[in-house]
Amino acid sequence: MKPKILITDKLHPAAIEVAKGFAEVQEFYGHSPEEVLSKIPGYDALIVRSGTKATREVIEASDLKIIGRAGVGLDNVDLDAAKEKGIEVVNSPEASTIAVTELVMGALLTLLRNIHHADRSMREGKWERSRFTGNELYGKTLGIVGFGRIGKEVGERARAFGMNILAYDPNITAEDAREFNAECAELDDLLKRADIVTLHIPLVEGTRNLIDEGKIDLMKDSAVIVNISRGGVVNEKALHDALKDGKLGGAVLDVFENEPPKGSPLMNLENVVLMPHLGASTDEAQINAGTVVVEKIRNFFREK
Numbered sequence: 001m002k003p004k005i006l007i008t009d010k011l012h013p014a015a016i017e018v019a020k021g022f023a024e025v026q027e028f029y030g031h032s033p034e035e036v037l038s039k040i041p042g043y044d045a046l047i048v049r050s051g052t053k054a055t056r057e058v059i060e061a062s063d064l065k066i067i068g069r070a071g072v073g074l075d076n077v078d079l080d081a082a083k084e085k086g087i088e089v090v091n092s093p094e095a096s097t098i099a100v101t102e103l104v105m106g107a108l109l110t111l112l113r114n115i116h117h118a119d120r121s122m123r124e125g126k127w128e129r130s131r132f133t134g135n136e137l138y139g140k141t142l143g144i145v146g147f148g149r150i151g152k153e154v155g156e157r158a159r160a161f162g163m164n165i166l167a168y169d170p171n172i173t174a175e176d177a178r179e180f181n182a183e184c185a186e187l188d189d190l191l192k193r194a195d196i197v198t199l200h201i202p203l204v205e206g207t208r209n210l211i212d213e214g215k216i217d218l219m220k221d222s223a224v225i226v227n228i229s230r231g232g233v234v235n236e237k238a239l240h241d242a243l244k245d246g247k248l249g250g251a252v253l254d255v256f257e258n259e260p261p262k263g264s265p266l267m268n269l270e271n272v273v274l275m276p277h278l279g280a281s282t283d284e285a286q287i288n289a290g291t292v293v294v295e296k297i298r299n300f301f302r303e304k
């Protein structure tokens with residue numbers, strides 16, 4: 001018998017097609033928590049994005065074997081309740097790896113070559129060639145803090161640009177780093193030596209404000225910080241002050257302590273490229289977020 005899947009947040013049609021290949025699929029969008037609760041009995045799998053909360057109540061009322069969260073976080077799934085009922089939980093954090101990686105490279109080049117300013121100036125009818133002299137990536141040292149999925153992919157692209165790579169990650173060895181043409185370094189050493197520091201770490205207690213005033217002081221004058229990971233891993237006040245004083249040369253920010261960062265003084269600085277949390281915003285990543293989870297669910301039922 002085919003497994004029955006309830007999908008309560010919109011997935012990409014490509015993912016729905018994959019699901020229909022092995023399961024009975026019910027798309028059940030835009031319903032209240034009470035309606036989800038009364039609908040859930042009898043389904044083997046539930047797929048959500050960030051809209052639906054798979055609460056303890058929903059989980060306890062269900063016959064679920066597996067819950068799929070299309071995307072990165074799992075904060076809308078009650079993991080304790082799922083564990084108590086022996087329900088497997090899967091998500092698809094790998095779906096946006098390439099989207100984030102390419103954004104790092106694109107935004108960094110935008111900052112270093114003043115593309116955003118040049119575009120604005122042209123639209124104002126100007127032709128300011130000498131004002132926008134920039135810098136190259138070639139031969140520079142990139143410090144990657146967090147050498148997981150995204151960190152490694154960024155390292156690979158940066159190598160193609162002729163950069164030297166330093167990697168800091170408490171969970172990798174020197175040999176792991178070497179395999180990716182990177183040199184393993186302690187955080188302070190990396191900060192002292194890198195021309196550009198890019199962060200690819202989760203926001204947890206140990207990483208909150210990891211880059212604070214003291215760490216920024218260690219950095220080279222005119223160095224650049226890229227944060228397309230999570231708001232809060234860089235102390236925004238310290239970053240703002242260092243950018244304003246000219247200690248740092250620039251920053252790329254896709255994530256903020258508060259999103260949107262209303263009234264943040266960072267928005268008044270010229271040497272910052274700002275984006276509204278666009279890391280995972282590609283068509284491909286959106287398709288992947290659904291299909292990766294659906295494929296994990298398919299494998300789960302196959303193995304059963």
Ligand code: NAD
Nearest residue numbers: 096146147148149150151169171200201202228229279280
């Ligand atoms: P990952 O789990 O593959 O890698 C994270 C790495 O950080 C791990 O290797 C881990 O060992 C390391 N790490 C943990 N604590 C550390 C510390 N104190 N110092 C240095 N390294 C530490 O995750 P990933 O898929 O590479 O994602 C990285 C980050 O990017 C995550 O925070 C994720 O939420 C974020 N992200 C942002 C967007 C966006 O839209 N801006 C999209 C996707 C992912």
